Amino acid sequence: MALPVLQRATTQFSCYPKARRRPFWRSVCMCAGVFALLGACKAPDPNERVTGSSGTAVKYSSRQVSVDLTDSERTALAAMRDRGFPGATREKALTAVASALKSSGYAPVTVETDTALVEAGRSEVLVPKWREVLRGVLKTRIGMLPAKPDHQYTAALVSVRPAESGQGVVVRARFDNTVWDSNGDARTKTVLAREEYEAFFAKVGEALNGAMAPRQP
Numbered sequence: 001m002a003l004p005v006l007q008r009a010t011t012q013f014s015c016y017p018k019a020r021r022r023p024f025w026r027s028v029c030m031c032a033g034v035f036a037l038l039g040a041c042k043a044p045d046p047n048e049r050v051t052g053s054s055g056t057a058v059k060y061s062s063r064q065v066s067v068d069l070t071d072s073e074r075t076a077l078a079a080m081r082d083r084g085f086p087g088a089t090r091e092k093a094l095t096a097v098a099s100a101l102k103s104s105g106y107a108p109v110t111v112e113t114d115t116a117l118v119e120a121g122r123s124e125v126l127v128p129k130w131r132e133v134l135r136g137v138l139k140t141r142i143g144m145l146p147a148k149p150d151h152q153y154t155a156a157l158v159s160v161r162p163a164e165s166g167q168g169v170v171v172r173a174r175f176d177n178t179v180w181d182s183n184g185d186a187r188t189k190t191v192l193a194r195e196e197y198e199a200f201f202a203k204v205g206e207a208l209n210g211a212m213a214p215r216q217p
Contacts, residue, residue: 062184069190077174080194083201086168088208090116093160093169096207100200101156118158125151126179152179154191173200 047068069077085093097118098109106120126149158173175191191197 062186064186065188067187067189069192073190073192076192077190080192080197081174082170082172083204084163084168084170085205085208086163088168090160090162090169092208093171093204094118096204097158097160097171099207100203101158103203104200106154106156116160118156118160120156122154122156123151124154148182150180150182152177154178171201171204173197175200 045067047070049066049068051064051066088096091113094111094113094116098111098120101109101118101120104122106122109118109120111118155176155178156173157176158171160169160171162168163170175196176188177191178186178188180186
């Protein structure tokens with residue numbers, strides 16, 4: 001026997017809420033999974049070298065990547081990494097370099113007088129603490145989130161050598177930046193921002209000229 005029109009319509013409409021009872025977090029996890037798969041399908045950068053693998057099918061560790069410079073980037077770096085300081089001695093230049101790095105937030109600063117090398121590092125947090133806590137809570141609930149830059153470490157390597165003219169010294173600087181994301185993966189590349197090198201050499205010059213009181217390394 002056919003159901004009355006009103007009863008049949010009520011039965012059909014009563015099915016829709018049940019079909020829509022999909023948990024909210026399940027939908028969010030499905031979307032996050034899709035974004036993760038899309039990110040994994042990106043074409044790899046030919047200049048990237050994987051120095052630490054995190055696994056393929058199953059991620060069991062963090063991933064470390066070093067990015068090699070292209071020919072054009074090497075040329076650009078060569079044009080900004082050196083600065084001559086006529087009249088400066090090697091000892092004064094080393095002290096000025098250490099002072100410039102310390103004033104820029106690098107610590108500790110190590111000076112090797114026999115090889116005329118200065119090494120230093122600087123750590124920086126890229127996101128506020130409250131965002132770190134919020135992301136940790138969401139990651140615990142959802143289990144998968146797109147990776148975002150979290151903190152970074154800049155390593156400075158500076159050398160001092162006599163100038164070819166025989167007067168003064170030439171200071172050569174290189175800054176390598178490593179960025180860790182919220183998944184613990186790291187990516188390292190040489191800094192190519194000219195303003196970073198210009199600011200560093202300006203502080204070295206100020207220290208040599210006495211504008212900045214140089215501290216003993």
